[in-house]
Amino acid sequence: DGGITQSPKYLFRKEGQNVTLSCEQNLNHDAMYWYRQDPGQGLRLIYYSQIVNDFQKGDIAEGYSVSREKKESFPLTVTSAQKNPTAFYLCASSMAGTGGTDTQYFGPGTRLTVL
Amino acid sequence: AQTVTQSQPEMSVQEAETVTLSCTYDTSENNYYLFWYKQPPSRQMILVIRQEAYKQQNATENRFSVNFQKAAKSFSLKISDSQLGDTAMYFCAFMMVRAGGTSYGKLTFGQGTILTVHP
Numbered sequence: 009d010g011g012i013t014q015s016p017k018y019l020f021r022k023e024g025q026n027v028t029l030s031c032e033q034n035l036n037h038d039a040m041y042w043y044r045q046d047p048g049q050g051l052r053l054i055y056y057s058q059i060v061n062d063f064q065k066g067d068i069a070e071g072y073s074v075s076r077e078k079k080e081s082f083p084l085t086v087t088s089a090q091k092n093p094t095a096f097y098l099c100a101s102s103m104a105g106t107g108g109t110d111t112q113y114f115g116p117g118t119r120l121t122v123l
Numbered sequence: 124a125q126t127v128t129q130s131q132p133e134m135s136v137q138e139a140e141t142v143t144l145s146c147t148y149d150t151s152e153n154n155y156y157l158f159w160y161k162q163p164p165s166r167q168m169i170l171v172i173r174q175e176a177y178k179q180q181n182a183t184e185n186r187f188s189v190n191f192q193k194a195a196k197s198f199s200l201k202i203s204d205s206q207l208g209d210t211a212m213y214f215c216a217f218m219m220v221r222a223g224g225t226s227y228g229k230l231t232f233g234q235g236t237i238l239t240v241h242p
Contacts, residue, residue, distance in 0.1 A: 039228050050127070050214055050232030051168075058228060066229065098168060102228065110218075111158070112230060114168035 011035070012115035014099050019120045021086070021093065029084045029118045031099035038104040040082035041112060044068060045096040054097075057082055058104050086120065094122045125150045127217050129233035136205045137241050143190075144200045144236050146215030154220040157191065157198045158230070163211040171213070174198065176220075205240045212237050 012033045021027045031040065039058045043051040053066030057076040071090025076082055082101075086093045096119050100112040126149045136142035148157070159171040174182045174191050181189050186206075190199045202209055215233040 041228070041230075043230075048234070050216075050234050051230070052232070053229055056228055096166065100168075100230075104228070110156075110228065111170060111173055112228075113170065114160075117166050 012099060012101055012113060014097075014115040014118050016118060017116070019118055021120060021122050023122060024088045026085055026087050027120065029086070029097055029099075029120070031082045031084065031115060033080055033101045033115075035101060035113070036079075037101035037113075038079070039102045039110070040076070041100040041102075042066075042072070042074065042082070042084045043098045043100065045098060045117075051098060054084065093120055095120060125152070125155075125217050125219065125231045127215055127231050127233035129213075129215055129236050131236045132234070133237045133239070135239045135241060136202075138205055138207060140205055141201060141203045142205055142238065144202075144213050144215075144238065146198045146200070146233055148196050148198065148215070148217050150196070150217065150219070152219055156218040156220060157189075158216040158218070159187070159189070159198075159200045160214045160216060160232075161209075161211045162214065162235070163208075168214075172200065202238075207240050207242060210238060210240045 015030045041056040042054040045051050052068050055074040057063035073085045098117045099115040102110045102112045128147050155176045157174045161169045161171050172184045186203045188201045212235045214235045216230045
C-alpha cells in the first residue's frame, strides 16, 4: 500500500556522532521535505527537494545535510555541528503541481534523542 | 517573511458540541494556500482541510469547515459534532504560491492548539 515511511521510529545518538534518518515514499511524489518539531512549537522546515539531485535549505538548515539521489528517497543526516538535535523529525512529500496536488502528506516521524 | 499565529494554546469541548480554533497570519502576498493539520497522540500529521486564497467560498470537509477572512488575514477552523477522536493538536499552516499557480512548497506553521474532547 502507498505511503511515506520513516525509520527508525526512535533513535539515540551520542554527542559528536552523525546520524541519518530515513524517509521513503511510494506515492510517486516529486517533492520531499524535512521538518523539525520541538515541544510546544510548530514544525520548522529544514530542507526540501522538488526534483531528484536538487534540494534547497529551509529555515533551520544549519547542522543538517540531505541528498536526493532517487525520487522515492530523501535521507536526512544530523551532523555533530547541530547544537541541539533532540527533537521529533517529520518527513513529507507532495506532487509539484497545482490545484491541490501540492498538498503535503507526512510520514509517522522519528524521535531523535541525544544522550 | 510569513508568520502564522494560533492564539489559543489549549481548548476543550464536550462531545457532540461545536468548537472553533483561531488562526491569523501575516503576509504581503496575494496568492497562497492555507491548511489545517491535525496531530493526534500518535504524532502522525493528518491533513484536515485546505483553502485557496483566491476562492471566496469557505472550504468544508464533513464536520470540518473554515471561516476564511482574507482582508482580516484570519483562518479559523470549526469542528461540528465533536468526537473523542478529534482530540489532537491542530496546526494552521500557510503556503505561498507563484504567479503561475505552482507553490514554492514551503509550509509555515503556527504553534498549534491542543484540543481535548470530553465525553
